[in-house]
Amino acid sequence: MKIYKANRKGLINYLLIGSMILPIVVFFLDKNTFTEKPFILLPLLSPLILLFWIYFDTFYKIEKNELIYRSGFLRGKIEIPNIKEILKGKTMWSGIKPALARNGLIIKFNKYDEIYIAPENNDELISDLIKLNSEIKITE
Numbered sequence: 001m002k003i004y005k006a007n008r009k010g011l012i013n014y015l016l017i018g019s020m021i022l023p024i025v026v027f028f029l030d031k032n033t034f035t036e037k038p039f040i041l042l043p044l045l046s047p048l049i050l051l052f053w054i055y056f057d058t059f060y061k062i063e064k065n066e067l068i069y070r071s072g073f074l075r076g077k078i079e080i081p082n083i084k085e086i087l088k089g090k091t092m093w094s095g096i097k098p099a100l101a102r103n104g105l106i107i108k109f110n111k112y113d114e115i116y117i118a119p120e121n122n123d124e125l126i127s128d129l130i131k132l133n134s135e136i137k138i139t140e
Contacts, residue, residue, distance in 0.1 A: 002128065004119040006058035006071070007101035016055060019048040058100055060119055062128055067107070069117055071098030082109045085137040086126060092116035 023044040054072035061068045067078045074096065087106035097116045104118025105125065119125045130136055 001061055001063045004060040004062075004121070004125050006060070006099065007104065007118045007120045008055065008058075009101045012051070012055060012100045016048075016051050019051055023048075055100065058098060060098075060117055060125065062125075062132070065132060067129065069098045069115070071100075074098040076115075078107065078109050078115070080129060080132045083129065083133055083136050084108050084110075085139060086129070088122055088126065088138060088140045 023041055026044060050072070058071040060070075062080070065080050067080055067083070069076055069078070076096075076098075085108040087108070089103050090106050091102040091104065092106050092114070095114060095116065099116055099118035101118040103122075104116060105122055106114055106116050108114045117125075126136075126138060130138075
């Protein structure tokens with residue numbers, strides 16, 4: 001079993017910073033609100049908790065003959081013999097995206113299924129997948 005960390009570059013970092021700064025700014029704008037009604041912070045902290053969960057829980061691993069992906073509430077398995085093609089250095093803008101960055105991998109499997117992942121090192125994941133299924137077509 002080998003675990004591949006997710007690439008954490010791009011928009012997700014700005015979302016985290018913005019969602020951390022928002023409660024602080026609101027707090028300093030009206031301190032009386034937070035001393036009298038501290039529960040008002042809950043709606044502001046909920047998106048922050050969700051973003052942190054996705055940020056720290058995104059990874060990929062190869063276990064037995066499966067590629068397992070996990071990103072917050074998005075979880076799944078792909079049978080490696082079912083992988084037909086990998087598009088390298090591309091970004092998919094719709095569909096299933098358990099990824100945090102651009103220029104990752106679009107994995108086409110089964111007949112019409114595809115998923116976008118973005119590991120820290122695309123080449124390392126591709127070479128490990130090819131060791132298990134030499135029929136995978138790599139497109140750059």
